[in-house]
Amino acid sequence: MINYRDAVEIINRDRKDAVCVTTMTQTRYWYAVSERPELDIGISNGMSKASSLALGVAIGAPDRRVIVLDGDGSLLMNLGSLVTIAGQKPGNLYHFVFDNGMYAVTGGQPLPNPKVDYPAMALAAGYAHARTFSDAEELASDLPGVFGRPGPALVHIAVTPEPAAAGVDQTWESNRKMPAQLRAAQSALQAR
Secondary structure, three states: OEOHHHHHHHHHHOOOOOEEEEOOHHHHHHHHHOOOHHHEEEOOOOOOOHHHHHHHHHHHOOOOOEEEEEEHHHHHOOOHHHHHHHHHOOOOEEEEEEEOOEEHHHOOEEOOOOOOOHHHHHHHHOOOEEEEEOOHHHHHHHHHHHHOOOOOEEEEEEEOOOOOOOOOOOOHHHHHHHHHHHHHHHHHHHHO
16 A cells, blocks of 8 residues: 555656646645645545546646546545546546545545445546556556556555544635635646
8 A cells, every 4th residue: 555645746746737636635645745736726625526626627728637636435426427537538637546445534434345446447437547556666657657648547546544633624714715726727727
């Protein structure tokens, strides 16, 4: 298994000028390493909606890579997004699923079935390619090749579970910040 911090550091190294949409636990780790906050869209209160939002960004900015850092619990709550994404065929969308086997930020409840094969589900839905990583060195060496192929791609990362106490800020104030984050990302996209 890979720890969250190592996974997001590796993704950040190969990010370049990609927009990055994050949710739940991934948001906290991503914000600690991101060097392009103007291109980050964190939706910590939108559990299960990161992939849908990322699809909209990918369609709206087809010449820019879009990365979504999703959780296993979040994806399970919106499995239809796999079919929707595959149907739209965004070649610039890279969907990372951090699999810790639980709903961490809501109290650490185990997922109903911790043995879901996310890459197989994505491929069956119509994603162009999918891959699983459970070793940080392999992720670091192979990620450029993943980004070198057109998407949509699903990258499943087996991460070390962490205590639920390490949650994400989930307040009304954080929800009010989202429109400003979206406007900032839109401005950054238009400025290029």
